[in-house]
Amino acid sequence: MYKMNCDVCVVGGGPAGLSAAVAAKKQGAKDVLIVERDETLGGILQQCIHPGFGLKLFSEELTGPEYFGRFVAKAKELGVKTLLNSMVLEVGENTVTCINGEYGACEITAKAIILAMGCRERTRANIVIPGTRPAGVYTAGTAQRLMNRQNEMVGKKVVILGSGDIGMIMARRMTLEGAKVMAVVELMDFLAGLTRNRVQCLDDFGIPLMLSHTIVDIKGNDRVSSVVIAAVDEKKQPIPGTEQEIECDTLLLSVGLIPENEISTNAGVELSPITKGPKVNQFMQTNIPSVFACGNVVHVNDLVDNVSTESATAGKSAAMYAAGELTADGAIEVKTGENVRYVCPQTVVPTEGKVELYFRVMKPQKKVELSVCDGDTVLVKRKAIKVNPGEMEKLVIDAKDVKSLTVSVKEA
Amino acid sequence: MKTDVLVIGAGAVGTAIARELTKYKLDVTCVDMREDVGGDCSKSNSAIIHTGYDAKPGTLESELVVSANPAYDKLTKDLDIPFERIGAILPAITDEQFEKLPEIKAKAVKNKVYDVEFLSKERILEMEPNINPEVKGGLFIPRESIIDPFLFVVAMAENAVANGAKFLLSTKVTGIRKEGDRVVGAETTNGYIEADYIINAGGLFCDEVASFVGKDEYKVIPRKGQFYILDKNTECKVNHIVLPIPTATTKGKLMTPTIHGNMLVGPTAEDLDDKFDKSTNKLGLDSIRDDVTKLIPNVKLQDTITQYAGLRANRNPEGLNIDTYEDVKHYVNLSGVRSTGLTNSISCGTYVANLLRDMGLEMVWKDNFIEKRKGITRIKDLPKEEQHKKILENPLYGNIVCRCETVTEGEIVDAIHSPIPATTVDAIKRRLRAGMGRCQGGFCGPKVIEIIARELGIEPKDVRKNNSESYMVCGKVK
Numbered sequence A: 001m002y003k004m005n006c007d008v009c010v011v012g013g014g015p016a017g018l019s020a021a022v023a024a025k026k027q028g029a030k031d032v033l034i035v036e037r038d039e040t041l042g043g044i045l046q047q048c049i050h051p052g053f054g055l056k057l058f059s060e061e062l063t064g065p066e067y068f069g070r071f072v073a074k075a076k077e078l079g080v081k082t083l084l085n086s087m088v089l090e091v092g093e094n095t096v097t098c099i100n101g102e103y104g105a106c107e108i109t110a111k112a113i114i115l116a117m118g119c120r121e122r123t124r125a126n127i128v129i130p131g132t133r134p135a136g137v138y139t140a141g142t143a144q145r146l147m148n149r150q151n152e153m154v155g156k157k158v159v160i161l162g163s164g165d166i167g168m169i170m171a172r173r174m175t176l177e178g179a180k181v182m183a184v185v186e187l188m189d190f191l192a193g194l195t196r197n198r199v200q201c202l203d204d205f206g207i208p209l210m211l212s213h214t215i216v217d218i219k220g221n222d223r224v225s226s227v228v229i230a231a232v233d234e235k236k237q238p239i240p241g242t243e244q245e246i247e248c249d250t251l252l253l254s255v256g257l258i259p260e261n262e263i264s265t266n267a268g269v270e271l272s273p274i275t276k277g278p279k280v281n282q283f284m285q286t287n288i289p290s291v292f293a294c295g296n297v298v299h300v301n302d303l304v305d306n307v308s309t310e311s312a313t314a315g316k317s318a319a320m321y322a323a324g325e326l327t328a329d330g331a332i333e334v335k336t337g338e339n340v341r342y343v344c345p346q347t348v349v350p351t352e353g354k355v356e357l358y359f360r361v362m363k364p365q366k367k368v369e370l371s372v373c374d375g376d377t378v379l380v381k382r383k384a385i386k387v388n389p390g391e392m393e394k395l396v397i398d399a400k401d402v403k404s405l406t407v408s409v410k411e412a
Numbered sequence B: 001m002k003t004d005v006l007v008i009g010a011g012a013v014g015t016a017i018a019r020e021l022t023k024y025k026l027d028v029t030c031v032d033m034r035e036d037v038g039g040d041c042s043k044s045n046s047a048i049i050h051t052g053y054d055a056k057p058g059t060l061e062s063e064l065v066v067s068a069n070p071a072y073d074k075l076t077k078d079l080d081i082p083f084e085r086i087g088a089i090l091p092a093i094t095d096e097q098f099e100k101l102p103e104i105k106a107k108a109v110k111n112k113v114y115d116v117e118f119l120s121k122e123r124i125l126e127m128e129p130n131i132n133p134e135v136k137g138g139l140f141i142p143r144e145s146i147i148d149p150f151l152f153v154v155a156m157a158e159n160a161v162a163n164g165a166k167f168l169l170s171t172k173v174t175g176i177r178k179e180g181d182r183v184v185g186a187e188t189t190n191g192y193i194e195a196d197y198i199i200n201a202g203g204l205f206c207d208e209v210a211s212f213v214g215k216d217e218y219k220v221i222p223r224k225g226q227f228y229i230l231d232k233n234t235e236c237k238v239n240h241i242v243l244p245i246p247t248a249t250t251k252g253k254l255m256t257p258t259i260h261g262n263m264l265v266g267p268t269a270e271d272l273d274d275k276f277d278k279s280t281n282k283l284g285l286d287s288i289r290d291d292v293t294k295l296i297p298n299v300k301l302q303d304t305i306t307q308y309a310g311l312r313a314n315r316n317p318e319g320l321n322i323d324t325y326e327d328v329k330h331y332v333n334l335s336g337v338r339s340t341g342l343t344n345s346i347s348c349g350t351y352v353a354n355l356l357r358d359m360g361l362e363m364v365w366k367d368n369f370i371e372k373r374k375g376i377t378r379i380k381d382l383p384k385e386e387q388h389k390k391i392l393e394n395p396l397y398g399n400i401v402c403r404c405e406t407v408t409e410g411e412i413v414d415a416i417h418s419p420i421p422a423t424t425v426d427a428i429k430r431r432l433r434a435g436m437g438r439c440q441g442g443f444c445g446p447k448v449i450e451i452i453a454r455e456l457g458i459e460p461k462d463v464r465k466n467n468s469e470s471y472m473v474c475g476k477v478k
Helices: A015-026 A043-047 A064-078 A140-148 A165-176 A195-205 A262-267 A304-322 B012-021 B060-079 B095-110 B121-127 B149-162 B203-212 B282-295 B341-358 B384-393 B409-416 B425-432 B444-456
Strands: A002-011 A032-035 A051-053 A081-083 A086-091 A095-100 A104-115 A119-121 A137-139 A157-161 A180-185 A213-219 A226-231 A244-247 A250-253 A257-259 A291-293 A332-336 A340-344 A354-361 A365-374 A377-387 A393-398 A405-411 B002-008 B028-031 B088-092 B117-120 B137-141 B145-147 B166-168 B173-179 B182-188 B191-200 B219-230 B254-257 B263-266 B304-316 B321-324 B331-335 B400-402
Touching: A002 A015, A002 A095, A002 A304, A015 A032, A015 A043, A015 A064, A015 A104, A015 A304, A032 A104, A043 A064, A043 A140, A051 A064, A064 A304, A086 A104, A086 A262, A095 B384, A104 A304, A104 B384, A119 A140, A137 A140, A140 A165, A140 A250, A140 B444, A157 A165, A157 A213, A165 A180, A165 A195, A165 A250, A180 A213, A180 A244, A262 A291, A291 A304, A304 A354, A332 A340, A340 A405, A354 A405, A365 A393, A377 A393, A393 A405, B002 B012, B002 B182, B012 B028, B012 B149, B012 B341, B028 B149, B028 B191, B060 B145, B060 B149, B060 B341, B088 B095, B088 B121, B095 B137, B117 B121, B121 B137, B145 B149, B149 B166, B149 B341, B149 B425, B173 B203, B191 B203, B203 B219, B203 B304, B203 B331, B219 B282, B254 B282, B263 B282, B321 B341, B331 B341, B400 B409, B400 B444, B409 B425, B409 B444, B425 B444
Parallel strands: A002 A032, A002 A104, A032 A081, A104 A291, A137 A250, A157 A180, A157 A250, A332 A405, B002 B028, B002 B191, B028 B166, B191 B331
Antiparallel strands: A086 A095, A095 A104, A119 A257, A213 A226, A226 A244, A340 A354, A354 A393, A365 A377, A365 A405, B088 B137, B117 B137, B173 B182, B182 B191, B219 B263, B219 B304, B254 B263, B321 B331
C-alpha cells in the first residue's frame, strides 16, 4: 500500500476543495493535499460553461471554468499538492484511504481532513415517477456533463421536470443546440431556482414554465416517447382530469440535490437531518474535531461564491487545527425561528470575531424582517422585499459572549 | 447453420437447459430475440430461490422446485455467484392468519418440505425486530434463499459457452420448419438454423413459438409484478425474507434483503394483455406501501432508489407444463414457468435432457465438462493488498467509474469482453451494478457510454441502453 503524509488533506477538488486548500495554505499549513476522483480539478464547474459565476466574489461574470481556473492558479502558486484520478473509499479521524490507477491503494495520514465531496442529483426514483424505464431520462447535471464535457447531444424534444437552476440552464443550453424544450414543469407553486435564471434561460427563449404541475407517467419502451403531466392540488397530489400528454424523446430531471455523505457517515460524522450534510460550527468543524466540511457536501448552495467563502473558513480552520491553534469548546445550537428551514453553521462557539450565518426560508414571503436574536436581544436585523427558498440568505453576527441564537424571518 | 439442439429463449430456463445439455457430446445453440441473456422474467423478479413449501402438492412444479433447491449451494459456488440461505419468515399478524399456520405447514409436508418450523411471537420479534409488534406467531422456512437472478443466468450462460454452447442474441425466431411429423429447424431474423431437436423455452412468448408448430392449447397471460428497491442505508431493514400469509387470491407482497444488501419490497400481481408493458403505476406502487406496512410498519419507502416491474409468464390454463407431442416430434414445449421458474430452471434442464433421451437423442456424457466458472473479479471485495496488486498490474482497476457501487473501469472492460459480451448500458449495469446504486447512473452513465463506445469501436450515438431503439445520445453537439 502506498502511504503519504500531510497536514491538511482535502477530499474533493471542486470549488469547495480548491478554496479550502488555498486558504489552508495561506494560513500556513505546510503540506496540503487535494484528493480528486476526476482527471482534472474543478468538479462540476467544469461542465458549467455558462457565465454567471463570481459576481459576488470577483464582481465579474465568469464561466465555471474561468471561475475555478482562478483557484487552480492560486493553488499551484501556493504549492498545493494534488492526487488526481483517486477515489476516496474511507475517511477516518486522521486517515484518508483511496485508490488510484498509478499508485494502487493509498493511505494518507493527515492532521486535519476537509470533506468537500459536493452533492448528487435526486433521481426519478427519489420522487417516484411511475411509468416505463426507457432511455432518455436523465438528471439535468448528467445531461450537462454529456453535452458540455463529452459533446454528446442527449435529445431533440425535451421536457424538464423541476425548476432548479441546472434544469433551467439546461433548457437554454439545449435550445441553443437546436433542441425543442417543450416545457419546464414544477411541482411547487413557486420557482425552485434563482429568478435571474428564469428570466435569462426560460423567458428569453419563450420556454413555458408550468408551476403546480408534475409528471405522472413516462411512456416509451425503448426511448422516451412521451410524458404525461398533470396539475397538482395544495397537497401536491395530481388532480384527475388535468392530465395532458407531451410528446418528447427526453426527460430531464432537476428535482434537487443531496449532499453526498456516504463517506462522512461511515467516518462517524454527525449529519443534520434537514441539510443531509455534516453539522458544523462556524469553523466548519464537524463532531470529529479533526474533520472539517465545506461546500455542497454540507448544504446545497445556489451560488458558488458562497461556497468559496465558506470553504475558505474551513481551510483556514483546518490549518489552525493542524497547528494546534484551534480550540472550539462550549458550542451553542443555532435555533431556527419563524419561516427558517435551516441555518448553517448549526452551532456557534461563543468567541471573538464575526460569524456568517447562512440560512434558507421554508416558503416564499414578501416584506420581511430577517433577524438573529440572543434571547430577547436582537443581535442583527435586516429588511427584505421578498425571500425565497431558492435563494440563500445571510446575516453576520458578533459571536462574542452569545448565550443563545435564533434566526427568524417575520413579517415586517 | 446446423445444431443438434436448438433452445429458444435465453432466460433462466433456456440457459439452464442449454448448460445441462453441454454435459453431453452435443452441439447446443441457444437463441434469444433480446440483446442479452436474462430474458424478461428471469432478470426482474423477487430474486428468491424457493423451497416449494407452498406449491400445489403433486404437481410437476412442486416436484421440480423441491428437487432444485438443495442443488444451489454447490452450483452457486461452482458458478462463482453470491447466494445466501437467509430463510423466510411468515408472520401471522391477525388471529385469522394465525389459524392458517398449521394448514401451511401441512402443505409444506405434502410438498416434502419437512423443515418448516413454528415461531413464537417472541422468537419472531427477536429474529426480526421490525416486524409488526401485533404479530401472533409465524412459520420459518429455513432454506428459502436469495440470489442475484441475472448473475445466475449470465453465469450459467458463460459456463455453457465454456462447454461449447453457442448463444445467438438479438435473434428472433420467426417460424419453425417441420418435415412430416417432426421439426427440422427454425427460421430466425439471423437466418435459418437447422436443428435435430428444438426446445421452446420462450417464456412470455412461448405461446407464439408454440403456434409455429401449430399448438395453441394455452395462452400466456403476463402477470405484472411491481417492486421498490431501497437504499442499502435505509434504517428499517429485515434479515430474512418476510412473506405475508397468502390469501385465496394472492401470495401477497414481501420484503427481503437482496444479495447486495438493498431491501426489495413488492410485488404486485396484475394480469395483462401486453407482453411489453413493464411500466410501474401509482396504483400498484401505493398498494405495495399499503400491504407491506402491515408487515413492517416502519418500512421507509422514501429511501427507494428505483422502482421496476417484471412480468411473470403465467399461462391460461395455469400450471407449469413440459410437453412433448406425438404429432410434433423432436420438440419440447415449456410453458407456465412463473415465480418459481428461477429455482426450477435447473431441474427443467435435467428433466428436458431426460425427455430428449426418451425421444431418441443419443446422449453421451462428456469427460471434460467444465463445472466451474469464474466471474469478473470485483475490486471492492478484495483485501487492500490484493486491490493494490491488481491495480499495479492494470491501472484501469484503479479507476472507479461507479462511485455508489464501487465499480472500476477495469471491471467494465472485463464485462464488455466476457464470454457473453456486455454491449449495452443495461448489460453492464446488470453484471456489475454500475448505475444500480443510489445515484442511478447519474455519475457513471456518461462514462459507461464512453467506455462501451471505445471498447466496441463504435460512436457514442450507437451505444444502447438495452434494445436497438434505446439510444442514449443522438449525435454530437453543434
